[in-house]
Amino acid sequence: MTESDSILRHPMSKYIREDRQPWIYCSGCSVGVVTQMVARAIDNLGLDFTKTVVVSGIGCTGRTSGYFKTGTYHTTHGRAIAFAEGVKIANPELEVIVVSGDGDLAAIGGNHLIHACRRNIDMTIVCVNNFNYGMTGGQFGPTTEHERYSQTSPRPVGNVEHPFNLVKLAASSGATFVARWTAVQARRATKSIETGIKKEGLSFIEIIGACPTEFGRMNRLGNGVEMHQHLLEVAEIQNGLPAHEAELHYDTRIVCGEFVNIEKPEYTVVLTEMNERLKKG
């Protein structure tokens, strides 16, 4: 390696499989930014990479797991959380991080999401919400706003359905740490991912991202830079706000912050404690 090569290397590249690059992501996409957030969070915490498993589902964000230089598992569509639960309970020493998209986690995988939150299994879920199914060409998903356009909700009618607010969903399902940031609030989002990883319990971090190629194009929201600028403009930081007030209106107001940070017995800890108690008894 020459000196100039090393200068060009990204500080996070030690965690990333450079042999897998270039990234599959379109220019202007937020998924690469989120990948970096996760890498920085891992770096800041000094996690043992051999004891970390990154799990993802299917879709653009689902491809993230394959870029990490750690044990990774790329599951079927929607099943990242279910798989991760098995890994974590079978070996609680492993640090389990799920990175996937809104369609994967909240539509086809929605049932697993709410039940994992309810069970409170120690894992960190990073959900990149770009308001549509990107990988399949831009169809509406569970977070697409009413009347937005997509390949399956075309003009002039747009989306007949109404979106989930994932922060409210995760909080009411029992997650012990819930946050939302946009892809431009990289530093704050990274901190929340760190808090999520450290948290003994289920952490759900939603990152609002831009999909200029599909969602942006069909709704005339501009290119990647413009979409990220917009996110910065409408983001409103309200740390500690009750989760049920964490509104999300793409055009006008995206409430960001850490909304839930509560203590609740964690699944694998309870199991271990029960075992100890029974052994003594």
Added chain:
Amino acid sequence: MDITLNIGGEAGQGIDTIGDLLTQVFVQSGFYTFTVKDFESRIRGGYNFSQIRISDSPVHAPVDDIDLIVALSHDAIVGKRNQLVDGGVIIFNNTIDFEELDACHYPAPLEKTAKEVGGNIRMMNAAALGAVLAVTKFPFKLADEALTGIFLRKGRKIVDANVEVAKALYDLTMEKWTGPCVQDMSDVKTGPCKDRLIVTGNRAIALGAMAANLKWMSSYPMSPSTACFQDVVSNAQRLKIGTLQTEDEIASITMAIGASFAGARSMVTTSGGGFSLMVEGLGLAAMTETPIVIYNAQRPGPSTGLPTRTEQADLLFMLTSSQGEFPRIMLAPKDPIEAFETTTRAFNLADRFQVPVMILGDQYFSDSVMNVPRFDSSKVKIDRGKRAPEKMSEPYGRYKLSEDGVSPIAFPGDKGRFVVASGNVHLEDGHLTEDPEMRNAMVEKFMKKIPYILKALNPPEVFGGRGAETTLLTWGSTWGAANEAVKRLSNKGVSINLLHYCDVFPLKTHTLTEAFNDAKRVVAVEQNATSQFAKLVRMETGLTVDQHINKYDGRPMTPRFIMDRLREGGIS
């Protein structure tokens, strides 16, 4: 001695409790028992029964003739009357309003005796036992010893109370009841059977799994598989098994794959409807070569079908389930004894070949109760297959190409290596690829496993000697009824034998070809409408079965059913 008792009544009346007590008494007295459970999909009411066959030689199937009925409801008094043999007896609780009394009817004060002598209506089972024993003139002393064995764990008081209630009704019946009974067991001594473990197919599977060092089970309750999951859950703390009742069967199998990826021997239990949801996960396990054992206790479908009844109609569905092509192993134990051994084998096969292994039971197999010799878990061999060595000269790749198609496995957390896996087509290091040559190599890797799997599977068994004119072809639980039909017909001089498969896929064809050469006719006997195993045989060998015996009413096969169909086909 070969006697069949039928205990019928409404759900919630304690039919099972009476049945269990009777079974235990006869098992403790040294007899072979075989019990089938017939119940509706409801928790209270309806008409359900337990039918116990007791013999001094091994029994593996129910029969149609009933010698004695214990009825706790009006429906149960009349429900099986047409199957009662001449000289059979129907004992019923005399509080039931029933007036068309025949010689076979015995209204007995079951409830009254339980309350007055035992002080507890729950002792009706002991009362029923007393009545059954008296009617058949079974020596009370034998039962007395058995009761002591059964209840001693609960204390002397409970033993005495139960014995008193049983004795009270026994004496009363001896004194008052003068009706005829075809069964006279007054000369009966302790029987020859020493097998004291009373198990169902479900329990044998659970025991087999636990003996095989099962470390993970995630399931969603579904009849008739649930009891197997419950058995494992009850032992989970003691044996350090991770168990989780999931939100659906998609989660069950996906979690189990996750646990297996993390290094735990993993299994899921379900029935056909749940397996439908698991099909996606089956493909994921196959593609990522993650070992997994799937137990499907079949019930009649499609859809909800008959939730508490039996059928063998998921064979071809399980054989071809999931998109794509990959090796899989399918095993169908014939009874609880074979189920224990088959389950331990299933885990070894899953680990050795890193493929999904499916165990096919059915409600008849799963819920039937038998007394069997104690399972010896110390004899269970555990083979976890090829593990990646600790020191490796090159970076670890989960899917390294190899001569037998199996790559050394490593688990996340193993020192100095990262395990990468993907449901997409992947490279040797686990990262996805779309390269056509790599795709070919990975498909061929799958296919290379098949000859080795075939070598590791058990061949089919022939019962009743080789070279008969007629050969019955069975798989899984239909063995019991078919084997008994073969025995009975052979005794009558009919040239007939039985070729039976436990390891149904991949199909070992050698014995099959021989059997088709030897026999004039091969008759498939299956608990389904379309002879699915016969179809599999034809698909794999081109051999066509000559005749078919099918049963698809949800009730188990009996020897007579098979013999009647054979007679219709000119074999008797």
